[in-house]
Amino acid sequence: MKLHTQILLGMLAGAALGLAFGPNAALLPHDVYSLSAASQADLRAAPDDGAARLSLGGAPLELRILEERQGELRDALGAPHRVTTWARVALTLTPQHLLGDEGARLRAALDPQGAAALRPGARVEAWLRVPYTSVEGGGLTPQRLPVSGLGVTLLALLAPLGELFMRLLKMVITPLVFSSLLVGVASLGDVRTLGRLGSRTLGLYLATTAVAVALGLVCAHALSPGDFVDPAARARLLAEYQGLAAARATSAAAAPSMLDSLLQIIPTNPFEALARGDMLQVIFFATCLGVALTLTPKGDDGRPKGATLLRALDELQEAMIVMINAIMRLAPLGVAALVASVLGQSGLSVLQALVVYTLTVLLGLALHTALVYGGLVRLLAHRPLAPFARHVRPALLLAFSTSSSSATLPVTLECAEQALKVRKEVASFVLPLGSTVNMDGTALYQGVAAVFIAQVFGLELTLGDQLSIILTATLASVGAAGVPGAGLVTLALVLSATGIPQVGLALILGVDRLLDMFRTAVNVAGDLAVSVVMERLEGAPTRDPD
Numbered sequence: 001m002k003l004h005t006q007i008l009l010g011m012l013a014g015a016a017l018g019l020a021f022g023p024n025a026a027l028l029p030h031d032v033y034s035l036s037a038a039s040q041a042d043l044r045a046a047p048d049d050g051a052a053r054l055s056l057g058g059a060p061l062e063l064r065i066l067e068e069r070q071g072e073l074r075d076a077l078g079a080p081h082r083v084t085t086w087a088r089v090a091l092t093l094t095p096q097h098l099l100g101d102e103g104a105r106l107r108a109a110l111d112p113q114g115a116a117a118l119r120p121g122a123r124v125e126a127w128l129r130v131p132y133t134s135v136e137g138g139g140l141t142p143q144r145l146p147v148s149g150l151g152v153t154l155l156a157l158l159a160p161l162g163e164l165f166m167r168l169l170k171m172v173i174t175p176l177v178f179s180s181l182l183v184g185v186a187s188l189g190d191v192r193t194l195g196r197l198g199s200r201t202l203g204l205y206l207a208t209t210a211v212a213v214a215l216g217l218v219c220a221h222a223l224s225p226g227d228f229v230d231p232a233a234r235a236r237l238l239a240e241y242q243g244l245a246a247a248r249a250t251s252a253a254a255a256p257s258m259l260d261s262l263l264q265i266i267p268t269n270p271f272e273a274l275a276r277g278d279m280l281q282v283i284f285f286a287t288c289l290g291v292a293l294t295l296t297p298k299g300d301d302g303r304p305k306g307a308t309l310l311r312a313l314d315e316l317q318e319a320m321i322v323m324i325n326a327i328m329r330l331a332p333l334g335v336a337a338l339v340a341s342v343l344g345q346s347g348l349s350v351l352q353a354l355v356v357y358t359l360t361v362l363l364g365l366a367l368h369t370a371l372v373y374g375g376l377v378r379l380l381a382h383r384p385l386a387p388f389a390r391h392v393r394p395a396l397l398l399a400f401s402t403s404s405s406s407a408t409l410p411v412t413l414e415c416a417e418q419a420l421k422v423r424k425e426v427a428s429f430v431l432p433l434g435s436t437v438n439m440d441g442t443a444l445y446q447g448v449a450a451v452f453i454a455q456v457f458g459l460e461l462t463l464g465d466q467l468s469i470i471l472t473a474t475l476a477s478v479g480a481a482g483v484p485g486a487g488l489v490t491l492a493l494v495l496s497a498t499g500i501p502q503v504g505l506a507l508i509l510g511v512d513r514l515l516d517m518f519r520t521a522v523n524v525a526g527d528l529a530v531s532v533v534m535e536r537l538e539g540a541p542t543r544d545p546d
């Protein structure tokens, strides 16, 4: 069976597993109640005997914790994605608890237990969900009951496998990019060729990204996804995700200014840049060193003095490729674990309120891929589309499952060089740069998300606002790292530049991880499309790999 078929099967198996067993599995029957932040803190602080005192709708609520379960799943980077505790509690209701808005939600949620449960004074048993990430405000919100202990355990056992795979992939990135970019730059011959390749590549990256944001805006206006969110769903989403949204906005606020980011591309200590794996700094240093090695004077043997080092790096690069091939044997299992973890965490229920928004992003991504990349490959690179699509498949599947253009880079490079026959000196320059600088999928999603949030809040966006979205989303996607969730943080910047409330991030957080998979695949497709264009523009005869 071909590798991409195996990866695809792994993805499907992971998806089925996550959806069936994940903490937010849609298949499970009972309701659970999500607590307000204050109540969560009270519950966590409950003494060992399990008696806790919360406040519900302003009235004290005594409850006893009968049983607790914890689910901790890690995201693709190994960081805890969400730690959730579920507690089965016994509580006794007073009339005040059933009053007002919160009481109405509680009544609706308790309804399955029958009218007797709703009688004031009745002892009720219920599951409460206590997310570890603090959720400000809130109140009681019906949620799905977590899976049996078995499901959580199964996913917890799988999660390290996904992490193992990601770590192995990341292990090869820095040595691979450093060696292949350096050897590539050195074999370009002269600085002028490098300058031309660099400016054309950057120009094309920025142009496609700006088109992507504009397309996102058009799709969002055409489908108007904000009109499909009813006020109840809006309140629920805001309550559930407010805490996380604030955290994202804070990390965006800590981002350096544009000028600082540009200056930071130059590493003060290249060894530190290599050790940290800072991609733009590594690219800068490797480019300088590659040029310098070609300019070294000739030694006594008549060869340039840098020739030995260049050769050694060439050999290092070959060894990295052997390692990648070995790591990719693990891909189907690793991918299954990653996809199970994402879908298990988000579940599909959150999709209901956001279905039109999700479809709008997906439609935009599909249009961008077909029109812009199809156009680039067909008209500028003069290549037939079907073989191109076939050759890029492994990289796109991996991008989809890892949600990281950086982690996918080793395979992107391999697809370009081996399957698409892009020369090493072109691929090794264009693709590492693209993995951090070119994020069309991310930019497009930011365009849709900005309009969507504005629509839900009833804000009119002027033409100037939309131009500001195009500009900031294009620049923000340059600044975003190729890691899961990076686009969400830079979206906070886009929103604040346009005056759209950042709290709106809470509306889209539930489906963000899912959309991250699709937009990352488009990001990587964009890098590969530009690589074949550069291959042609840089004067190589058109080579149809088939």
Ligand code: ASP
Binding pocket: 403, 404, 405, 406, 439, 441, 442, 480, 481, 482, 483, 484, 485, 486, 487, 488, 516, 519, 520, 523
């Ligand atoms: N995960 C994306 C990437 O690596 C970035 C993002 O949109 O969050 O390309």
